[in-house]
Amino acid sequence: MELEQLYLKRQSTRKYSGEEVTDGQLEEICKLGALAPSAKNSQPWKMFAINGAKAKEFSACVQMFGANKWASNCPAFIAVELNRSKLEEKIAERFTFADFAGNDIGLLTAYITLAAENMGLQTCILGIRNEKEIADFLGEPEGTKFPLVIAVGHAEEGYPVREKDRKPFEEVFKLIK
Numbered sequence: 001m002e003l004e005q006l007y008l009k010r011q012s013t014r015k016y017s018g019e020e021v022t023d024g025q026l027e028e029i030c031k032l033g034a035l036a037p038s039a040k041n042s043q044p045w046k047m048f049a050i051n052g053a054k055a056k057e058f059s060a061c062v063q064m065f066g067a068n069k070w071a072s073n074c075p076a077f078i079a080v081e082l083n084r085s086k087l088e089e090k091i092a093e094r095f096t097f098a099d100f101a102g103n104d105i106g107l108l109t110a111y112i113t114l115a116a117e118n119m120g121l122q123t124c125i126l127g128i129r130n131e132k133e134i135a136d137f138l139g140e141p142e143g144t145k146f147p148l149v150i151a152v153g154h155a156e157e158g159y160p161v162r163e164k165d166r167k168p169f170e171e172v173f174k175l176i177k
């Protein structure tokens, strides 16, 4: 797909058809995601692809306070674990402004969502999640951080591609010359 079209088509999809996502598709999306740049090439992430019957179970981890109810019908998820090196931990502690890992996770997420869209799959980035429940579900140590989860599936038939709702460009852009 042409890059501009991809940017316009990618949107938060909150209604999914029953069509399943294959394990191979999830692997391919994560392989492309892993090409994202990161500070000092630290790649402070691990991606867990959750598919099939397990996805239904997992959806409860992103439904705190009654949020994301639609996620029960989403066929797959990618949970992103924050996997920072000791050095990055120290930098983040000492200079709170240097949260490089947070930026890195954002970049990874952008790569993942665009890779999925390019493969004809839709996504929704989920910041509302219960990290403790996710760690339990995945068998990871308590306290492990999961900054983002990405819902992946096929949009329900007829689900519209919405006009982008964005600030006026003049508000967010200034040319200096």
Ligand SMILES: Cc1cc2nc3c(=O)[nH]c(=O)nc-3n(C[C@H](O)[C@H](O)[C@H](O)COP(=O)(O)O)c2cc1C
Pocket: 010, 011, 012, 013, 014, 068, 124, 125, 126, 127, 128, 129
């Ligand atoms: C860090 C982050 C967290 C988000 N968390 C949620 C969420 O928990 N549930 C949800 O439905 N959408 C969530 N979204 C989607 C945003 O609401 C959405 O990206 C934004 O409104 C722009 O709409 P668009 O993605 O359709 O272009 C999140 C997006 C980001 C980037």
